[in-house]
Structure formats: C-alpha cells, structure tokens
Amino acid sequence: MLKLTNINKTFGDHHALKDINVTFNEHATTVILGPSGSGKSTLLRSLNFLEQPESGLYDFDGTILDLNKPVADKDIFRIRRETEMVFQNYNLFPHLTIVKNITEGPVQVLKQNKATATEKAHELLAKVGLAGNENKFPSQLSGGQAQRVAIARSLAMDPKYILLDEPTSALDPELELEVLKVLVEIAKEKRSMIIVTHNMAFAQKIADKIIFVENGEILFDGSKETFFHSDNQRINDFISAMTFTDI
Amino acid sequence: MQNVLQYLPQLLGAAFKYTIPIAVISFVIGIVIALITALIRISNKRGVMLVVKAIFRFYVWIFRTTPLLVQLFIVYFGLPYLKIAGIAPDGIKLVPFTAGILTFSLNTGAYCSETIRAAIIAIPKGQWEAASTLGMTRRQALQRIILPQALRTSVPPLANSFISLVKDTSLAASITIIELFEVSQQIAAANFQPLLMYSLVALIYAVFCTVLTFIQGYLEKITSRYTIA
Numbered sequence: 001m002l003k004l005t006n007i008n009k010t011f012g013d014h015h016a017l018k019d020i021n022v023t024f025n026e027h028a029t030t031v032i033l034g035p036s037g038s039g040k041s042t043l044l045r046s047l048n049f050l051e052q053p054e055s056g057l058y059d060f061d062g063t064i065l066d067l068n069k070p071v072a073d074k075d076i077f078r079i080r081r082e083t084e085m086v087f088q089n090y091n092l093f094p095h096l097t098i099v100k101n102i103t104e105g106p107v108q109v110l111k112q113n114k115a116t117a118t119e120k121a122h123e124l125l126a127k128v129g130l131a132g133n134e135n136k137f138p139s140q141l142s143g144g145q146a147q148r149v150a151i152a153r154s155l156a157m158d159p160k161y162i163l164l165d166e167p168t169s170a171l172d173p174e175l176e177l178e179v180l181k182v183l184v185e186i187a188k189e190k191r192s193m194i195i196v197t198h199n200m201a202f203a204q205k206i207a208d209k210i211i212f213v214e215n216g217e218i219l220f221d222g223s224k225e226t227f228f229h230s231d232n233q234r235i236n237d238f239i240s241a242m243t244f245t246d247i
Numbered sequence: 248m249q250n251v252l253q254y255l256p257q258l259l260g261a262a263f264k265y266t267i268p269i270a271v272i273s274f275v276i277g278i279v280i281a282l283i284t285a286l287i288r289i290s291n292k293r294g295v296m297l298v299v300k301a302i303f304r305f306y307v308w309i310f311r312t313t314p315l316l317v318q319l320f321i322v323y324f325g326l327p328y329l330k331i332a333g334i335a336p337d338g339i340k341l342v343p344f345t346a347g348i349l350t351f352s353l354n355t356g357a358y359c360s361e362t363i364r365a366a367i368i369a370i371p372k373g374q375w376e377a378a379s380t381l382g383m384t385r386r387q388a389l390q391r392i393i394l395p396q397a398l399r400t401s402v403p404p405l406a407n408s409f410i411s412l413v414k415d416t417s418l419a420a421s422i423t424i425i426e427l428f429e430v431s432q433q434i435a436a437a438n439f440q441p442l443l444m445y446s447l448v449a450l451i452y453a454v455f456c457t458v459l460t461f462i463q464g465y466l467e468k469i470t471s472r473y474t475i476a
C-alpha cells in the first residue's frame with residue numbers, strides 16, 4: 001500500500017500539489033484523472049521520486065519516509081526498484097536492442113543472470129504481442145510497439161506498482177488500442193497499477209478506483225461508479241468536456 | 248618537380264617518426280583527459296567537488312582562450328624558469344617531444360571535453376529518468392545509458408578534433424621537433440624551392456587528413472546504425 005499524507009510540492013511559486021492525502025491500494029488499478037496542468041504527473045512522479053515533494057509523509061508498504069527531511073538514497077533506490085514508471089514518450093534506450101532494453105534493469109540492478117533475464121524478456125515480449133522483435137532497435141518500432149516494449153521493460157523488474165503517465169496520448173487511435181488492450185490484460189492479473197489518462201472510456205473500463213485532481217488538490221477519491229454518476233458539477237463538467245472531445 | 252619528389256622519403260620518414268606518433272599519442276591522452284574533465288564538470292556532487300570542478304573549468308577556459316603556439320612556448324621555453332623549491336628547484340625542463348605531447352594532449356583534452364560534455368547534456372532527460380526508474384544509480388545510468396549514447400554523437404566532432412590536431416602538430420617545429428613541417432623547412436632552405444617544398448608538404452597533410460575523413464565516415468556509419476529506421 002502506498003499512502004501519501006499532507007504532501008506538498010512547489011515549482012518556484014507554483015503550488016503543484018497542495019496537502020495531498022491519498023492511498024493507493026495493492027492489487028488494484030487506480031486511475032488519476034484531471035484537467036491539464038492539475039498536477040497528475042507531479043503526483044505520479046512523486047511516487048518514485050522523479051519529483052521530490054518538500055513536505056509530507058510517504059508510507060511505502062509500512063516504511064514511512066518523512067519528506068520534510070532529505071530522503072536517504074537507499075530508500076529512494078528501494079522504492080524505485082518496486083515501482084516502475086511507464087512514460088508518455090516511452091523513453092526506450094535507443095542504443096540497445098529491444099531485448100536488451102528489457103534485460104538492462106534485471107541484469108544491472110537486480111543482478112539476475114543474463115540467460116534468465118533474456119528468457120524472461122522473450123516471454124514478456126510475447127505477452128505484449130511483440131515476439132520476433134527481440135533484435136530490433138527502438139527506432140524500428142511504431143509508437144504503439146515502443147510503448148508495449150516499455151511496458152514489458154517495466155514488468156521485467158517485477159515491480160509491486162506500475163506507474164503509467166498518459167501511456168497512450170502520443171499514439172494514433174488504432175495504435176492506442178493495442179496498448180490499452182495489453183494494459184487491460186495486465187490489470188486482470190491484479191497487479192497494482194496507477195494510471196494517468198485522458199481516455200475516459202479506458203478509465204471506465206480499467207479502473208478499480210478513480211482519483212480526480214484539480215489545481216493540485218484531490219477533488220474526488222472513490223469508485224468509478226460513483227465518479228461517473230456523480231452529482232458534483234465540476235466532475236460532470238470535466239466528464240462531459242472529455243467525452244465531447246473524444247467524439 | 249622531379250628533384251622535389253626525391254625528398255618524399257625523407258618527409259614521410261619525419262611524418263611517421265614524429266607527426267603521426269605525436270598526433271596519435273596526444274589524441275589518446277587527450278580523450279582520456281576529456282572524458283575525465285567532462286564527467287567531473289557534469290557531476291552534481293557538492294563540497295570539495297565544487298573546488299575540483301572550478302579547477303577543471305579553469306583548465307578548459309585557459310586552453311581554449313589562448314593560442315596553441317603560445318601554449319607550446321610556455322611549456323617548452325617557459326617552464327624551465329618555473330622554479331619550485333623542493334619539487335623542481337632548477338625549473339621544469341622537458342625534452343621537445345614530451346613538451347609537445349603534453350601541450351597537444353592538454354589542448355585537445357580541453358576542446359574534446361567540451362564536445363563530450365555537450366553530448367552528455369544533450370541526452371534527453373527522459374533517458375536519465377528511465378534509468379532512474381529501473382533503480383539504477385547515477386553512475387550506472389551514466390555508464391550504461393548516457394555515455395554510450397553521448398560518445399556515439401561525439402564521434403564526428405571528436406574526429407574533427409583529431410584532424411585538426413594532425414595539422415596542428417606542424418607547430419611542433421617551433422619547439423625544435425624535427426617533424427614533417429620542420430624537415431620541409433630545412434630542405435627548402437637548402438634547395439631554394441620553397442613553393443614546391445611547402446606545396447608538397449601541404450599535399451602530404453591533405454592526404455593524411457583525407458584518409459582520416461574516410462575513417463570518420465566509416466565510424467559514423469557504424470555508430471549510427473541503431474538510429475537508422
């Protein structure tokens with residue numbers, strides 16, 4: 001379980017996260033929604049210290065870190081090992097083949113042996129529908145394929161939590177669908193995923209829980225049924241704006 | 248023409264004895280210096296490292312803002328007057344070859360460190376973040392992800408630096424090294440054919456550098472293979 005208590009993050013004089021309190025459950029898929037610039041990415045990135053909040057408590061599976069003080073490197077490394085970020089623009093390593101992209105973390109960080117890691121990488125590629133692409137380079141893949149490799153790369157670390165920041169918003173609709181299908185399959189395995197997305201249909205399908213962020217604050221935290229049948233004016237405006245642009 | 252070509256063996260002898268060894272040795276040492284300098288300058292460590300960074304920044308600045316010929320003169324003619332009690336009470340006297348290698352290495356090192364540093368800085372932030380999220384340390388990220396990419400993009404400008412260095416070794420004539428250009432001067436003084444002699448030596452430099460541009464092209468091709476879609 002990941003639990004944030006009174007988290008604050010500022011960029012210069014911009015207060016990006018305001019006293020955030022939220023819990024992300026294990027074996028559940030949490031979807032973070034909210035308008036552009038509301039702080040969704042900042043919240044997600046804070047979970048594996050790509051951003052470092054200035055204050056608050058971070059409870060990572062019972063280890064409580066006080067963010068008011070400098071966090072020890074070993075705590076950061078431990079948390080990063082158990083949380084994997086999937087980025088909007090994939091961030092594959094362009095100088096490594098697809099299979100090496102996937103084995104790099106397990107071999108270098110988890111110290112797995114190469115043969116085991118490679119075998120696992122082949123399995124994961126098959127799982128995301130990319131068997132046969134092992135020895136290609138990232139530049140030879142379509143966006144949808146690249147993002148599926150990035151997902152396989154994160155799965156290879158066998159993390160407790162997978163964090164995805166708008167994983168499909170750089171993709172054309174038909175490529176988006178192939179990535180979303182993979183994510184829906186992974187969600188069925190009851191992994192712990194936290195996903196930022198602008199795709200309402202996808203959110204509705206995959207979410208166990210929805211968090212709605214606006215202006216650095218959490219306006220809603222609950223089930224998708226409640227969210228999509230909310231009587232909150234702000235939430236309804238957001239949903240209709242989002243679904244309208246989807247049409 | 249015929250009587251100028253007879254000097255070719257002598258000129259090539261000087262090229263292979265001094266010009267090429269000085270260029271190659273200086274470049275190898277220069278690249279090592281450049282890599283160390285670049286890594287120190289991008290380090291985000293604090294404390295004593297800030298002083299070290301300032302020293303390396305000063306080194307790069309001084310070698311990039313002064314003429315190479317002046318640097319050679321300071322090292323070869325000037326350092327003998329630098330008397331340091333206990334360490335070098337009689338001044339620092341270097342033989343011409345060593346003074347040349349030292350100066351060329353430091354000079355190339357300064358320029359190439361900027362090339363490598365720029366290439367590291369140009370790697371998108373997302374590459375660092377992807378390495379971080381896998382749990383890599385900064386050192387692992389540098390070694391495995393950032394440097395391999397940065398060094399590939401550094402190949403063309405580093406090759407240019409090497410080609411410049413080959414030509415710059417002609418300045419070693421001024422500190423009494425009997426390299427290619429010095430030999431051509433000696434011959435020209437004796438046979439009164441400066442136009443032909445210096446044209447011939449220019450041609451020799453041109454041939455060497457042309458060969459290097461072919462090698463550069465080949466290196467660029469193999470190192471950029473992964474980016475070809």
Ligand SMILES: Nc1ncnc2c1ncn2[C@@H]1O[C@H](COP(=O)(O)OP(=O)(O)OP(=O)(O)O)[C@@H](O)[C@H]1O
Pocket residue numbers: 011012014016034035036037038039040041042043
């Ligand atoms: N590194 C940064 N430096 C300065 N300001 C930043 C930085 N990162 C984010 N911000 C600001 O913080 C606010 C929240 O940004 P964030 O990226 O978390 O929003 P978001 O909800 O993910 O938006 P989007 O849907 O557009 O991705 C924005 O106003 C943004 O401009």
Ligand SMILES: [Mg+2]
Pocket residue numbers: 040041042165166
């Ligand atoms: Mg965002």
